[in-house]
Amino acid sequence: MLPLAWYARETDVVARALLGCALVHGDxxxxxxxxxxxxxxxxxxxxxxxxxxxxxxxxxxxxxxxYVYLCYGVHEMFNIVxxxxxxxxxxxxxxxxxxxxxxxxxxxxxxxxxxxxxLGLSRAQHGRTLDRDExxxxxxxxxxxxxxxxxxxxxxxxxxxxxxRPLRFTIAGHPAVSGKRP
DNA sequence: GTTCCGATGCTT
DNA sequence: AGCATCGGAACG
Numbered sequence: 001m002l003p004l005a006w007y008a009r010e011t012d013v014v015a016r017a018l019l020g021c022a023l024v025h026g027d028x029x030x031x032x033x034x035x036x037x038x039x040x041x042x043x044x045x046x047x048x049x050x051x052x053x054x055x056x057x058x059x060x061x062x063x064x065x066x067y068v069y070l071c072y073g074v075h076e077m078f079n080i081v082x083x084x085x086x087x088x089x090x091x092x093x094x095x096x097x098x099x100x101x102x103x104x105x106x107x108x109x110x111x112x113x114x115x116x117x118x119l120g121l122s123r124a125q126h127g128r129t130l131d132r133d134e135x136x137x138x139x140x141x142x143x144x145x146x147x148x149x150x151x152x153x154x155x156x157x158x159x160x161x162x163x164x165r166p167l168r169f170t171i172a173g174h175p176a177v178s179g180k181r182p
Numbered sequence: 183g184t185t186c187c188g189a190t191g192c193t194t
Numbered sequence: 195a196g197c198a199t200c201g202g203a204a205c206g
Contacts, residue, residue: 019194047193050193050194053193053194054193055192069193071192072189072191072192073189073190074191
């Protein structure tokens, strides 16, 4: 299990480091293959851009805590608070490959809304520290630097200059990465 | 194959 | 009003 201090680094560094790690919820688990870093209030794509609100408050608190919210009224999104000294920061987990307790089908964890459904994550897990048997992240597979692709984040075109920043991290060519097939 | 659109509810 | 999405319908 990764200790809470592991998340107390720059948000983009944590986003990259989460690739290949196992996200475990109860008896279900997936290997993280896609993440996005959302920086502090200056990041116009981040929920933190409006400052601290009722929804995003945990982003401003201690690292290693889950931030779960409902998107488009339909999908639960699972984030992990991660930052060093910035005012706020979180990593959106966008895709996992089945590891345990899931159908052996890359599609079930492909996309941020799909993975939360597959792993049974919802706002019930919001604000939980990731240091309990029930919900945690563990080191699993080492991912080589040349197997990591950085690109622009998905669905943030409104964010002006921040939309193009390479803050999305994927394992190159992995079948569970969201989006179109290459 | 691509593009378009409705569902659905919470946030500012 | 708009959104850190998804799946199905419509179209070529």
